[in-house]
Amino acid sequence: MIRTNNTGQFENELTPDLTPLLDIIFIVMVFLLLTASVKLESLEVELPQTETKVLQTTDSDPVTINLTAQPPYWALQGKAVEGWEAFQQAVLKEIKTNPEKPVVIGADKAGSVENMLKLLAFLQQHDIKATQLLMEEDNS
Template sequence: MIRTHQGVTSDNDLKPDLTPLLDIIFIVMVFLLLTASVKLQSLDVELPQTETQALQETQSDPITVNITSTEPYWALQGAEIESWDTFKTALLKEVKANPEKPVVIGADKAGSVENMLKLLAFLQQNEIKATQLLMEEDKE
């Protein structure tokens, strides 16, 4: 304790030490920042075309899935399938029969994006990995 003239204490001795309080506030603030849920925002962007050459070779005899622009929209191993439910059953049966074969997806350029997303969601839900998406190389 600092004593001034004639035993009177200084005004500094009467103020509380705020250092421990600041440490606790900082720790709580960091905890809240790390645990806060952050809303992911996305921007609409136009994706560039690739100038690199696509892989032309696939493993021998892959499971091929095609999405067409006209009905029937689905084809498996070159055979058109009339409905989505029939296609799902046939694809699951083919993948279970040949688990070592890669799944290759070929979609018509004028095909529905909704059908492509539906297929990708189905593949993800059933933990089926599509190893390639067939694309046409940019001619420019």
Template sequence: MIRTHQGVTGDDDLKPDLTPLLDIIFIVMVFLLLTASVKLQSLDVELPQTDTQALQETQADPITVNITATEPYWALQGIQIDSWDAFKAALLKEVKASPHKPVVIGADRAGSVENMLKLLAFLQQNKIKATQLLMEEDK
């Protein structure tokens, strides 16, 4: 045991001070967390193909929404609507008139993804649940 000239053990004086080491470890850890890139993972899935006749047999008179590839892009219950604002108003009116009916979306394969996302965002914003997304059958 080492004694100082005053007779007190000097164990505390001989231990290294770890505070600077901990500071450096935390700085490096924060740097690594801020610079780490997060890879978004996604799955490749094949969507099922359905035809409209099978849907009409299983669903009782759904509210049908169509997105076409050419203008006018929007159709509700088979009737084309010229503008997005008119389409939104007509869809809200139809859903409020028949809240029990399911909403079915049919999009043209060559249609704009932007139009599909715009429609899905509108449905989510207004708490309208789409029960099915239809795809055209390959011929």
């Protein structure tokens, strides 16, 4: 049997030191979190329609980008632009000359979804934030 002094200075030496055990547990936990594969899942949702008008007023005129259903598919500030490459250069030039202006995208309902995704990918690649997507009010 182990005896200790009444002063209590040896009582702390009899308890096990858990610090190394905690270190190993945290290392294993971090390893498992970093190596766990996360499967991203998406759900198909039907977006709600609104009957109210949402108006946003800005102090400056916005940079407007339009997607049409018929060629030429691209328009900037109300002027048609022939070709995707010319449109990209025109958008970058307009954003560089007016960085404080918000960007508004208006797409034709019968327009190509592929063109819309192409435009959104281009804006994201160049870190251009679109502040509004124009839509018609649902009157049904």
